[in-house]
Amino acid sequence: MSTTNALLVVLAMALVTYATRAGGIFLVGFVPMSARTENFLRYLAGAVLVALVVPATVRGGPEGYVAVGVAILARLVLRKALPAIALGILAAALWRGYMGVS
Template identity: 80%
Template sequence: MSTVDALLIIFAMTLITYATRAGGIFLVGFVPMSARVEAFLRYLAGSVLVAIVVPATVRGGAAAYVAVAVAVVGTLVLRKALPAIALGILAAALWRTYMG
């Protein structure tokens, strides 16, 4: 695969991701916002994250378990998901570097 092909694939994936997100925001504008719908939308991102993280953790071995543990503790301490996820990634990288 050439560099141009790789860049075209990345560009296409970017467009599809943007269209999916923008389309979802557009479609939600037509849904009556009840308390139930609002709660669903509030917790949707977390449930998607868990659906991605759990299978990767089960297959990932010790480094993945360390990463998840650090991310959970980081979330509890920092009260912010993004820095906690970054700490989890760093912990996994350090684990793989120094522990094999």
């Protein structure tokens, strides 16, 4: 795949992601907000993240377990999700580099 095609694919993915988020925000405006609905929406992102991370961790082997462990510890210490995820990714990369996994 050429660089131009790759950039077009990334741009298309970004537009679809934005449309999905904007559409979701628009549609939620029509939903009556009960306490139950608010709780559902509040915890939805975390549930989706877990649904993506757990299978990847199980398939990932040792570096997946290291990445998730570091990310969990970093989240507990830093209280911020994005740096914790970044540290988990870094830990997996360092583990793979140290263990010689390609």
